[in-house]
Amino acid sequence: MSSMPMLVRNVRFGTALGTPYRFEDHIQRQIPDGYTGLTMQKMVENLANKYGVTREDADEFALQSHLKWKEAEESKAFQQEVVSLEVTLKKKQILVDKDQIAQPLKSEDLSRLPTLIDNGTILTTGNTSAPVDGAAALLLADEEAVRGHSLQPLARVAGWTCVGVNPEDAGLGGVLAIKKLLDSQKLTVGDVDIFEINENFASQAVIATRELKIDQSKVNVSGGALALGDPMSATGARMATHLVHELRRRNLKRGIAASSCGGGQGVAILLEKM
Template identity: 40%
Template structure:
């Protein structure tokens, strides 16, 4: 598992430890280190813009996908689907302890009209906006991974089985396409095909990035991110991988299904995928 505290990422002045001989130091937002490719110094959103251009994905299609993510997450939360996934956390509030037991990301009032009014943030004629990109959020996720033999010895009832996994390298300029190549490789190792997957989870870093993967893989969107994704729930970078696997297994068990695949793109030019079986 992992965690990310994006809301408290510090501002830094490089070289200030030993003093600044002349002039003032430049204050930098350290959060951008995780949102900028270290190889080509390209913001992650621009890699999504590159995919939008390459796969001819429109602003309207991106906003439509974002709206779907919001609607699915709001419905799932209302129906209690996330209750088993979320561990309540008690935090200190101004008027006493506050229990946080629900994600703050889903926006029930999201509409196509509101999304259409948001400006493109990274490119004048671009498609990526604050509404169709993953949210800046805090979060943590963890899973316990063990062997079948150890689980039996410890009397544990596993949620599922990790059948196979894969990590691939792709061009950093279009890093978001990574899942489209990691998923087939993981499925090949599992000796299964995409049509056998009851649930397909692709991390929603950006709407055009997911839509490019959908186009490359020819995925039936009825099986894709059925309860929303990072656009609606948020994308705390270090926590999202475990969250995706956990969400996939819970949805398979809830729906009485068997196989699923969870995947994500990775800044720097990678894709990762895991094929899972609910037990």
């Protein structure tokens, strides 16, 4: 995210001498959606109120994400999926061998944070994922390539779905994608061992677990974007990669990764341990 450009307005045809340029971080800024006229934060707040999610619910989910990440990090759960590399920063060689996140939050820290939007009661910086730098890589191959190159797959893609919902209900995209995926595979929520549900906003993840009636202990077992941050275009690959390794580490059979995306999209993928 640190390589994303800044935004400068009203300079397309030049400016008057001495006029200061005002730079905006358009990732952080609340920009209205072109279809609904609402910011993403406002749509999330509205959806949370619609489904009865409170500030306390969202803060508790965020806290658990941090605690799960801390426990997983201390038990070296990420060791098999993180590749170390050396980078040069200010002419110094630095070894990057683990995710670097802020100090895990405490319950009292979360409760003191101000809300993000005017007249809002739920969204804060504590129960909303932060934009961060990140990268993930995974290799997909069909059965012919696997046999031809004598590969040893870590997991099998058993199915996937993409859905669309009302843009104002964008946070429900992942829910409907999971339901459609389970129906197509003739499975129930109970047939799936663990879930990775994107934590763009804690309230959306709370809604997903409630609507799908998923046991909280099976959701984001090592924390999620609320603890790690949300790197643009890398979160989905990170969730899928982590899900594969968690299935193997815990000796489980099935896992689903799902995300609600801007504009009313929802995607889900079913993975099975080989």
